[in-house]
Amino acid sequence: xxxxxxxxxxxxxxxxxxxxxxxxxxxxxxxxxxxxxxxxxxxxxxxxxxxxxxxxxxxxxxxxxxxxxxxxxxxxxxxxxxxxxxxxxxxxxxxxxxxxxxxxxxxxxxxxxxxxxxxxxxxxxxxxxxxxxxxxxxxxxxxxxxxxxxxxxxxxxxxxxxxxxxxxxxxxxxxxxxxxxxxxxxxxxxxxxxxxxxxxxxxxxxxxxxxxxxxxxxxxxxxxxxxxxxxxxxxxxxxxxxxxxxxxxxxxxxxxxxxxxxxxxxxxxxxxxxxxxxxxxxxxxxxxxxxxxxxxxxxxxxxxxxxxxxxxxxxxxxxxxxxx
Numbered sequence: 246x247x248x249x250x251x252x253x254x255x256x257x258x259x260x261x262x263x264x265x266x267x268x269x270x271x272x273x274x275x276x277x278x279x280x281x282x283x284x285x286x287x288x289x290x291x292x293x294x295x296x297x298x299x300x301x302x303x304x305x306x307x308x309x310x311x312x313x314x315x316x317x318x319x320x321x322x323x324x325x326x327x328x329x330x331x332x333x334x335x336x337x338x339x340x341x342x343x344x345x346x347x348x349x350x351x352x353x354x355x356x357x358x359x360x361x362x363x364x365x366x367x368x369x370x371x372x373x374x375x376x377x378x379x380x381x382x383x384x385x386x387x388x389x390x391x392x393x394x395x396x397x398x399x400x401x402x403x404x405x406x407x408x409x410x411x412x413x414x415x416x417x418x419x420x421x422x423x424x425x426x427x428x429x430x431x432x433x434x435x436x437x438x439x440x441x442x443x444x445x446x447x448x449x450x451x452x453x454x455x456x457x458x459x460x461x462x463x464x465x466x467x468x469x470x471x472x473x474x475x476x477x478x479x480x481x482x483x484x485x486x487x488x489x490x491x492x493x494x495x496x497x498x499x500x501x502x503x504x505x506x507x508x509x510x511x512x513x514x515x516x517x518x519x520x521x522x523x524x525x526x527x528x529x530x531x532x533x534x535x536x537x538x539x540x541x542x543x544x545x546x547x548x549x550x551x552x553x554x555x556x557x558x559x560x561x562x563x564x565x566x567x568x569x
Contacts, residue, residue: 259292262302266339274335279430279537287332302340307350314354330354365511366518372400375507378499387453388482392495394442394449395479395487396512401442402426403516403534406509410487412478419447428535436533460484517545 266288270281294313295302314329333351340346367375376397383390399409408426416425422438438446457480477486496509513534520530531542 256296259296259302262345263289263292265343266336269339269342270335277537283328284332284335287329288336291333291336303345305350307353310350310354365507365514367505367507367511367515369519371505371507372512372515374503375496375500375505376400378503387456390453391449391457391479392492392499394445394453395492396496396509397442397445398424398438399509400512400516401439402436403513403520404436405513406489406492410479410489410492413476414450414478415476416478417446417450419443419450426535429537432535432537434532434535454478454480457482458484514545517542521545 263285267281267285270276270284276284291313292302294316295305298309300309310333314326330351333354334349337346337349337351341349376393379389379393379396383393395409398404399406402424404426405428408428411427412424417438418424422440422443424436424438426434426436428434458475460483479487481487481491493509500507517530517534520533521527527539527542527545530545531539534542536542
């Protein structure tokens with residue numbers, strides 16, 4: 246048998262093994278679709294690397310696995326490396342279960358140290374300052390009123406910027422003050438629009454969007470993007486659909502001028518943090534944000550140092566205020 250034939254045979258074996266692993270994840274382990282996809286993808290990357298190096302998954306050593314991980318680590322952050330390691334631990338556990346191996350060598354992969362991640366949330370005053378600046382600038386340029394409504398909606402509804410630029414006219418129910426939002430993996434959810442945001446959105450739809458839409462009405466040749474923009478909730482200067490890049494740029498110009506260091510996503514973080522600080526329970530916030538896993542939402546239950554210090558000063562029996 247030639248080397249080419251051996252490589253071909255090895256690839257076929259790997260493909261069958263990967264298919265069996267996917268079936269195990271879905272039907273026996275009963276993991277979520279997203280988790281199955283990640284685990285299977287990482288197992289596929291490893292099998293491909295093994296094939297390229299003429300190695301067999303049944304006999305690969307921890308030294309060789311470390312070599313593979315080192316090659317993957319070069320451009321990956323610690324969280325991504327941790328995800329790869331978790332995927333491979335599950336894959337090798339499957340190999341042990343199938344008696345392809347007698348040991349799970351992926352358990353020996355050195356785990357990267359992860360810094361605890363706490364999302365950066367703006368204060369209410371900072372959010373107000375950003376939105377007020379956009380509203381003030383709208384006196385001279387209506388695009389800033391669109392910006393004000395766009396970012397007010399992100400904060401009021403806890404939207405991702407990708408969700409906001411994708412909103413359609415039909416997404417908004419003005420009588421019920423709700424939005425139908427399509428999040429990651431096209432998962433649909435309904436969010437509630439606050440009173441201020443709802444009033445601003447109604448004004449935008451009545452007075453600003455028609456002017457923006459008129460900018461594209463005279464085009465002789467209609468492109469697919471032009472046709473899509475007919476249904477888009479938010480439009481650009483020439484009546485075209487918005488892009489995330491353009492809105493990121495306009496947002497950062499404002500926050501830089503105000504001396505505030507915050508991304509657009511900080512508005513979503515702020516929405517969640519402010520809700521929880523006002524008494525919303527974590528399950529409610531999970532549904533409003535569209536998180537598939539409540540563990541993702543739990544990061545918003547943190548309190549900042551000022552909150553902790555205030556609570557300490559107020560309630561601790563030996564604080565300075567209670568000393569005699």
